[in-house]
Amino acid sequence: MNSFLDAIKKRRSYYAIGEEEIVPVERIEELVKETVKYVPSAFNSQSARVVILFGENHKKLWDITEETLRKIVPEGQFASTEKKMAGFRSGYGTVLFFEDDTVIRSMQKEFELYKDNFPVWAKQSNGMLQFAVWTALELEGLGASLQHYNPLIDDEVKGEWNIPESWRLIAQMPFGNPTAEPGDKDFLPLEERVKVFS
Secondary structure: OOHHHHHHHHOOEOOOEEOOOOOOHHHHHHHHHHHHHHOOOHHHOOOEEEEEEEHHHHHHHHHHHHHHHHOOOOHHHHHHHHHHHHHHHOOOEEEEEEEEHHHHHHHHHHOHHHOOOHHHHHHHHHHHHHHHHHHHHHHOOOEEOOEOOOOOOHHHHHHHHOOOOOEEEEEEEEEEEEOOOOOOOOOOOHHHOOOOOO
16 A cells, blocks of 8 residues: 555544653644645645644643633533543644635635635645644654634634734644544445546
8 A cells, every 4th residue: 555545544533642742843843834835725825824832832722722612611511521621731732724814815806706716725725734734743653633613712812822813713733642542433335435437
């Protein structure tokens, strides 16, 4: 099996992660930067933006998320939410994925014929970026998962890390050294998902 497909097969959602530094900060930064640089985007618009949080900044993100959710999740149901936040917080870092809306608006003006498509294409490109970063982290021996607490935490995140107003939060990816294997994954029959005509 080619190594690219092997990497895709091995990428999983890891919820049990720790803060042991099995991969140096510099290596993670390098991986993310290279991925951001080379993942394709429509018309080479390059509208994706990324923030990497380590250490206390990483923990602060999940403190913010927990306190935000505490205001809206019924008290009797909050224990499971609190446990989930503690799991993310126990990791080594978090990658935040954004889209820069000024870039998208600029492309809409420049290529008016396709203006309705640019937000869609930006989401597709950001999804590719998330997948590529996730797989790159997996190849380094790190476990990660993809979370979506936006837009609930957007304003506080922007304020805490001085994020430009035009950056719109898309997803959060906590990562760390895996402390437990993910569960089994079921697959639908491929005949239901892929059609081939030759």
